[in-house]
Amino acid sequence: MPELPEVEVTRRQLEPLVVGRRIARVFTTRPSYFFLTPPAALRRSLPGRRVEALERVGKYLVARLDSGERLLLHLGMTGQIFGAGIPGVRLLSSSAGASLTPEEQQQAFRPDRHTHLRLRFDDRGPDLFFRDARKFGKVQLMRPGEPSPRLERLGPDALTARGKHILEGARTRRAPIKSLLLDQSLLAGVGNIYADEALFLARVRPTRPGRRVSRDECNRLASAIRRVLRRSIATGGSSISDYVQPDGGAGAYQDERRVYGREGEACPRCRATIRRKVIGQRSAHYCPRCQK
DNA sequence: AGACTAACCTGAAAGC
């Protein structure tokens, strides 16, 4: 679900909510695929730590703690992070949307069986909730100075990457360019929606082998990726099924999609019918006429 | 190295 824009919107809303606060207590669900660090260790280690910064690396959120530790969070496909008790907050859980009454808010924020992590702070302010129905999300606590293979694997951040970064990665590869754009070690932050949208803007067909994408096209792709990601951040991200902002609001970028999820509809540029094709186990959406 | 598959989970929507 969440790609770079959704993670960045989450980071921006969460930052003022958590930075400077000291964790008092931690609630978790049972050990599972979701916890890279055992939940018992989180409950034991986190209390007493103060959050000093909240950063984003690709699709990861990284909370820096005053102990020198780092708490890594990944939203996976259905992850949702939100605060409770924030005045004026709306809910962020599924299909969220508009305004909820205070009662509905309480309902919405009540932890359920999918709320795997809950942080309580020593100032008695709002708790932080991390829920994830499918558990593809991740939580990991890194000790001071401990290297993180997950973060070190990542390529340049997609928000600032240039055409040459794509060209370097694509030049020798036979895989479809769409698959390469999804490869986080090549470019960090692009996911299925924005890969399709950027390929459309750059007029490059997703099936094209990487080695056959020209320098000019790589420049167009990098430019399209930056543009699409920036615009999505500005509109609050894409809320298509699960994604909600930490204040419960929904993003609006889904209304600006040109091809993603629009199989059978008319291409906004040439009116040809948008096609869907499975590439690397993910659906790709493209215009068969204007994407060469 | 790189390309491809299966697997990790749950829930909503579509199909019959």
Next chain:
DNA sequence: TGCTTTCAGGTTAGTC
């Protein structure tokens, strides 16, 4: 109505 199938914004381990 109810059962079955399909699909989903992600990543990783294993295989050739």
